[in-house]
Amino acid sequence: MMNQLSSLWNYVKLFGCVIRIKLGFAKPSALIKFLLNPNWEIRWDAADFLDNLPDKAVITPVFNILQQESNQVVVKHLIYVLQSNKAWDELFLCLDSAEYYVRSYAASVLSYSGETRFVESLLKKMCEYGDNEYIYHDNIYFSALRGIVDKSSVRLIYDYLPNATPPMKKNLLELLGHSKDEQVFGYLLDALKDPNAEVREGTVLGLMHLGNLQAIPHLRELLNDPFKDIQDNVKMALHELENVTLQT
Template sequence: MAIYKPDIDKLMANDDVEGLIEALFHEDLVLRKEASRALKYVGNEEATDALVETLRYDSWQEEYSVMGSVRAYAAEALGRIGDKKAVNGLIDALEDPDSEVRWKSAESLGKIKDLQALESLIYSLETDEDEYVRKFAARALGELKDPLATDSLINALKDKEWAVRKSSAQALGRIGDKKALKPLLNVLNDEDVDVRRQAVISLEKMKKHAIKPLLEKLYDFDWQTRAISADALGRIGDRKATMPLAKALSNSRKRDENRYVRGKAAEALGRIGDVRAIPYLEKALEEKYIYVRKRAKDALDLIEISPELEHYENEFFSFDYHNAWLISEINQKGKLLIGFCSKNNIKFSLNIKKDVEDLTADEFADVIIDVFNEQNALKVTKQPLNIAGYSGYEVQSDNFEVDPPSRTSVYIFRSNGDLYYLWFAGKPSDIKNTSKYIKITLNSFHLKL
């Protein structure tokens, strides 16, 4: 007699949690793997106890490699569900023989954010031989935001693996312990540019405490360190940085030799909005490098309307915006923000897609193009674009056959595993008249990683 095998795809399509739980204990181990993966997407708290049981390692599983995947998917599903009843099981799984189970358990503990896991995560960061486990343990400690983890994270800034150092720098920024200020400054000399950039982002969060040391880094021997320091000073926005940045841009004696640093200095001056920078920016308009000239022109435009700028911030992101935008946070179903322009009939939103795995910004831009084409758009264009320091794409769609004619501009980029897109829609003439406000929004956008 044949063994009954449930159709996992059908159970998943029907959100049949009970059926998937039953499949978790099927004698076909591959079906168990498929069921645990499905619960990652459709699970709810009804599945917590079964997933915790599935996560538990037993010596007989050593003979079946597929069981490592079953436990790993179970750990991931528990993180997505977020039920605190899973915390003890996930803590135990930090000692699983399979490294994927360990790092996914660490990641899930970070999502659940229960301080019971603090000590175990610190131990994993300090002792686990696998770099992914140390990396996700550091990230999870950042989510817990407990200063008791500060010392271990500072030590991890010297880890041999760049990804661990980066995650530790990120976590220290989230915790915000002033004890980490000097170690993070030392990281600005790290051999890896991503680690240095993350250290700067964390220093930004310490705001005024970081200004003086960041100003000193404007004279670092490494041009990339000077550039990201200039960027950080602009994002902090304190006017103490105005003249050092202005001199780095176009002072005859202190002008930086690197055009990218000068461009970042111009960009930072625009964000700070201090009128004392205007003559230096105007001088930079005579630069032979278009990159610097463009950044100087954008900065002058920004300073011109800076008295009318406001600042918006939540736990995910911050940006400066012209008060023509009327905004409200909704933070639901992947839509972080919605609003419209009071001067022109333009609607906008900021959206997030989490856990999109291997979907690139380029591929998502193509998806948006397909949607526009299905809507019979008259003209659709796509071009690469730098969006607040992130590599991304602009997709624009025109439809002149509707009344009134409409234009939609979508700006897409990825960061830290998530995909973001800003969406603006209105009449073509209104989009054109509001382009300066859109540019300010894009250029000042900053994710709080």
């Protein structure tokens, strides 16, 4: 009974604080203390309110609290708070967190940031691991990269391709497509003929994301590829590109 009363009182204080903020009698930073509440639901609601009340003053305390937070739901909402305040540098630092879910949430948010200044560092991080480590880490950096690469990123991607292992090369080729630079089209067509299945798979996905309709006949040639994953990706790519053809 006492715990229920305590929880109810905490909610009364939380909602009272939100009302004062919306009336202009307090700043969003007044909610920070609720992020330290032992009740994770209070912390969750406080973070949710902060997400809708952007204020640069909360960036540092939210980032510091995030380092200690163990509840994944609360972590996700704290990351959303950083996103709503465009705290891209802090989110980039989250990619080095020891917790996979922190890295994953941060990468997902960064993919919408448009911050191409991170491309070089992310490519370096993505390609610095051996194959075993790479399989564990690549989705984090790749997830962020595919949303922020553009034409200015192509040269950097090309720099890593010659020495990339097949798993790395697969993602690099897909990133070329995400760049939307038509000048990579010929390179991707050549890569379709690579003997390595992972390389061909990444190339198919790269051509799909590039969106050049001239790729359609070349992709059809891979419908009988010996690897089912490639066949499935070719079908998906053709579906995407042929839908564009129908719409135009």
